Amino acid sequence: MPTPDIGEVGRQVAANVQRLRLAHEMSLRDLSAKLAELGRPILASGLVKIERAERRVDVDDLSALATALGTLPNRLLTELPDAVLTAEQYMRNQKAIRNAAESIATVIDDGVSPRAVLDYLDRAVFSAVRIAPQEAAEVDGDGR
Structure with a gap:
């Protein structure tokens, strides 16, 4: 399957998801489990694709990812400062x-x-x- 054309904002979301996941010391499985609890399951393999900007993130995914990572959806869309607070x-x-x-x-x-x-x-x-x-x-x- 060809890689979807991920734009600049999509690449920023990918980077922010990974950065915040690591800041929370969460594994891909941890984040996947948290998303499942929120009713928006994404397998760890899907999260790998998101973090590599190989999978698109829809609005529902964005909202669930933000909640699971303890932030606001708009924080995932823009470049995060060096000192990030959840x-x-x-x-x-x-x-x-x-x-x-x-x-x-x-x-x-x-x-x-x-x-x-x-x-x-x-x-x-x-x-x-x-x-x-x-x-x-x-x-x-x-x-x-």
């Missing part, structure tokens, strides 16, 4: 930042609000990990 890692970091902001604000007795400290820390984290604030707001869910 949704779970982002939420853990956000909780830690909020706790730190509240602690700092309590210690500082000069009228600095916890929100001002939190905003400062958010900007620092966004620049450090190169994650877009609007995308993080989608993950965070509180619209900030």
Whole structure:
């Protein structure tokens, strides 16, 4: 069977799937099992073809792959920065930042609000990990 003509975005999806799978220390079988649990089974051999850009990914595959890899579908479509955070890692970091902001604000007795400290820390984290604030707001869910 001839290899399908995979375009630039398809090749980017292939690279991102592999990169995130490896970042999660998942085997092809692990990812395949997770996809089956989500109701979108793809055999490990199919995942090899996806990662080699030898198999097209439809919208349903894209959505399931993103969920299984702990990210958003649009993150699979574009080049990922070097410091990639999964949704779970982002939420853990956000909780830690909020706790730190509240602690700092309590210690500082000069009228600095916890929100001002939190905003400062958010900007620092966004620049450090190169994650877009609007995308993080989608993950965070509180619209900030």
